[in-house]
Amino acid sequence: MKTKWFGFNRSELPLQHDKANLFLQISTAISVFLFVITLAAYFMISSVILSWNKNIIDGLTVQIMPSTDTLSAEENTMRINKVIMCVEGWSGVDRVRLISDQKIKKLMSPWLGSDADINALPLPKLLDVRLKNGKTFDYEAAKESLADVAPYASIDNHGIWLKKLIKSARSLKVLSLFILALVLTASVFSLFYAVGTSLRVHQHIIEILHIMGATDGYIAKQYAHISFVITFISALVGTIIAVVALFAVSMLSAGLESGLIGAASLTGTHWFVLCLMPLLTAVISTGMSYLCVKRTLGKML
Amino acid sequence: MYNLMYVVKKDNGGFMDTHKNMLTEPIVDLKNVCISYGKDPDVLSNVNLSLDKGSFHFLTGKSGAGKTSLLSMMYLALKPSKGTVFVFGSNIGYAGRDSMAMLRRRIGVVFQDFRLLEHLSAYDNVAVPLRIRGMSENEIKKRVKELLKWVELEQSMDKICSTLSGGEKQRVAIARAVINRPEILLADEPTGNVDNDIAAKLMKLFVELNKLGTTVVIATHSKDLIAEYNYPQIHLENKSVKVIPALRRSAHEN
């Protein structure tokens, strides 16, 4: 007759048999799944924005067009050095680096196919310019000086479209926060609903316990106990499914070595926070059901 | 046999002190109390009643006279619609929720309809008041087993309450009410469902507890019981209360 169920077989309130438990388990698992996925998305967007801000805003690319005439290697080098010297003369430049043909080949390969003979193509040379501060850098002055010294070179300022990209990423971030808030609200209401229903179902037992001298805290503790068990297990399930899904997605996207979303990965800290969700959920629901019970009982016998 | 002295010797708070000042202050004091349910007319009006510490009363009156209502006010489950209720000297109109709980722990109640926790065993039902007090499981085991033996339920100790007979349930209810060695025992028809032998034994339990200082009120319809035990009666009639003293009643009846 006696089945041990986390020590509830002897508790005065048969909360482990509540019909609302299944509802609470499923809704908690789903909410936590959504929460973890959305939180992961939030983390990824944040780190992408951070890396864009760091890498691209504080940098620009100078493109040196290949000459239409055939030039000797020496003449070519001079052509490039002229541009490098001009760029190094700008104020606010940290470092200038010529991107190797190898790297350009790699960057182009998604468009050209890996076995294209890149040497046969008239490829531009690229200078990667790191700026001390992209926000205060004077792009107009730089453009003018380049036009004077080497009209065959031009500034490829991705900062402008990147700013637009960052702006839309930021709105995605806000959206994910909004979704997190919605999921949280829905879970809070589910919990209150489940606890409220259970209190009504067990009203007669609660009344007996009160008459025998139970404090509200004594009854609330039993609710806190069951809430912890139920929400911890459900949140664990939700988190595990979410983490597996996130792993699968990151495995699949690992092949796409895209420079733009390459930074969209989760750090150790992020994984740690995500894996903390079951405990966090359980602790919060435990506290909330305790308070909810105490508040409701305050209006009873 | 269950040794009631055991109950008392081990008791470290409550009714021994109570016993000492038995005649000083009433343990229950109702002043101009009215009881009504919702907008219905009063069940009882303008009741003035005080129970001395260590007293024993029968509570009588026709069905519907308000016996259960009066008792539930004494065990602090029903607030008066008018008037003031003092229990253990505290005005319960001003008591906070937690101090009400502490007052209730000093009162043992046998409900007319038992109100056991049906999903628990007889043992666990009797253990409830002790668990509420936070007593250790070892101590609980000792006390509960001993008391269940005394009410002749040791065989049914592990049975779930919903499977017990009416008389067995009644004994579980009584054991639950006295396990805490209450200072006040309020019993609503406690011998209605048991045979005469067990009824006599249960009455002996109440009498012994009373001798040890517990204030007892027993609601009953049984004329035999009232005749057999020479205790005063609180009689409810026409919404009011009349206390019939023991001696006068027995003189009148004999």
Ligand SMILES: Nc1ncnc2c1ncn2[C@@H]1O[C@H](COP(=O)(O)OP(=O)(O)OP(=O)(O)O)[C@@H](O)[C@H]1O
């Ligand atoms: N919860 C309630 N709601 C409304 N009316 C109630 C309630 N409880 C009792 N009453 C009414 O109060 C009156 C007194 O009832 P009570 O149960 O106190 O009588 P009683 O003396 O215990 O009767 P009995 O001997 O049959 O147990 C009755 O008229 C009953 O209908």
Ligand SMILES: [Mg+2]
């Ligand atoms: Mg009654």
